[in-house]
Amino acid sequence: MKLSIIVPTYNERENLPILVKELKNNLDDIDFELIIVDDNSPDGTWKIAEELAHDYKFLKVIRRENERDLATAVLEGFKNSNGDILVVMDADLQHPPEKILDMLKKINGADIVIGSRYIEGGEIEDWSIIRRIYSKFAKILAYIFVPKCRKVKDPLSGFFMLKREVIENTNLNPIGYKILLEILAKGNYRKVLEEPIKFCNRKRGKSSLNIGVQSKYIKHLLKLSWELKEFHRIIKFGIVGLSGIFVNLFVLWFLTSFIGIYYLYSAIFSIEASIISNFLLNDLWTFRDRRDRNWIRRLIKFNIISLPAFPMQISVMGILKEIFGVYYLMAAFIGIIIVFIWNFVANTLWTWKKIECSATQ
Numbered sequence: 030m031k032l033s034i035i036v037p038t039y040n041e042r043e044n045l046p047i048l049v050k051e052l053k054n055n056l057d058d059i060d061f062e063l064i065i066v067d068d069n070s071p072d073g074t075w076k077i078a079e080e081l082a083h084d085y086k087f088l089k090v091i092r093r094e095n096e097r098d099l100a101t102a103v104l105e106g107f108k109n110s111n112g113d114i115l116v117v118m119d120a121d122l123q124h125p126p127e128k129i130l131d132m133l134k135k136i137n138g139a140d141i142v143i144g145s146r147y148i149e150g151g152e153i154e155d156w157s158i159i160r161r162i163y164s165k166f167a168k169i170l171a172y173i174f175v176p177k178c179r180k181v182k183d184p185l186s187g188f189f190m191l192k193r194e195v196i197e198n199t200n201l202n203p204i205g206y207k208i209l210l211e212i213l214a215k216g217n218y219r220k221v222l223e224e225p226i227k228f229c230n231r232k233r234g235k236s237s238l239n240i241g242v243q244s245k246y247i248k249h250l251l252k253l254s255w256e257l258k259e260f261h262r263i264i265k266f267g268i269v270g271l272s273g274i275f276v277n278l279f280v281l282w283f284l285t286s287f288i289g290i291y292y293l294y295s296a297i298f299s300i301e302a303s304i305i306s307n308f309l310l311n312d313l314w315t316f317r318d319r320r321d322r323n324w325i326r327r328l329i330k331f332n333i334i335s336l337p338a339f340p341m342q343i344s345v346m347g348i349l350k351e352i353f354g355v356y357y358l359m360a361a362f363i364g365i366i367i368v369f370i371w372n373f374v375a376n377t378l379w380t381w382k383k384i385e386c387s388a389t390q
């Protein structure tokens with residue numbers, strides 16, 4: 030079995046020679062090729078790579094002159110590779126090359142093996158608290174927009190191995206940094222395993238992370254969720270929410286004007302009626318494919334999530350109007366949006382969390 034290691038590079042002239050040497054030392058007994066995909070780095074990484082290729086026959090260099098994107102660079106590497114097993118890793122030595130051997134052992138029993146920072150034994154050397162929070166938040170966004178990746182603890186890792194079949198006949202079309210997310214969303218696979226890694230600090234060269242990368246990530250997530258029809262679910266959830274307002278008003282009117290109950294008591298029933306009707310519609314329509322066996326538990330969860338909606342809406346409105354002087358209707362509108370986000374996120378991650386694919390260990 031042949032291994033193709035794909036390494037995207039941008040301004041990594043200092044790191045590349047060390048990486049190539051380390052790979053050679055670690056993978057001496059293995060049939061492998063190393064494919065460097067460089068986006069015409071201003072520091073001349075491609076030139077260093079081409080020089081190295083004279084000495085190391087396993088090295089292949091692709092220099093792209095008109096593109097600048099990590100994920101498509103990796104796709105280019107896939108296209109030009111001929112191994113049965115593909116590995117993707119960074120050039121900056123943050124991904125320990127020796128781990129490739131452990132991952133190789135695991136790939137026998139899986140389709141994808143991820144070098145994971147977030148399972149037991151995995152660690153991140155020295156990230157600031159801000160970077161840690163940012164990374165966790167990015168992961169939660171991935172779980173919301175691409176539910177298929179939820180069973181994986183590190184779906185945003187840049188270090189992973191897969192069998193070539195996983196990406197054959199797929200329509201991979203990523204933007205930005207997170208090529209693994211695209212593969213988890215669209216690849217043909219049954220089993221994913223994770224191998225703990227220590228994500229070291231970058232010792233040489235400069236990080237390419239910046240605001241542009243973050244906005245590309247959001248674009249990528251939205252695009253994936255649209256393609257996977259996950260975005261449609263958000264729209265359905267919104268339509269159901271609107272229908273709940275009418276149920277609420279109708280029951281309130283019926284109990285108060287028709288039966289003659291004091292309006293504040295009626296409101297308790299009308300709110301619960303709208304919660305139940307929202308639950309039923311979401312269960313039968315929005316999240317039909319994500320139901321577990323226990324509908325009572327789902328109903329209870331839905332109720333628990335709905336409870337804070339009122340105080341949340343009132344406090345957001347109050348803060349916006351009293352402290353920031355926002356016009357009260359605008360404040361109410363923002364409050365509704367925030368409550369909507371809360372409801373959708375909590376329900377997709379908790380009430381209807383059941384995902385069937387991609388077993389992991």
Ligand SMILES: Nc1nc2c(ncn2[C@@H]2O[C@H](COP(=O)(O)OP(=O)(O)OP(=O)(O)O)[C@@H](O)[C@H]2O)c(=O)[nH]1
Binds near residue numbers: 038041097102
């Ligand atoms: N071909 C190509 N490679 C890129 C591009 N941006 C980054 N890379 C490479 O992709 C890998 C990951 O990029 P990094 O900048 O290290 O990103 P990171 O590891 O999330 O950030 P740090 O922890 O700050 O290093 C490195 O090997 C980079 O050289 C790009 O636009 N094109």
Ligand SMILES: [Mg+2]
Binds near residue numbers: 231236
């Ligand atoms: Mg890096």
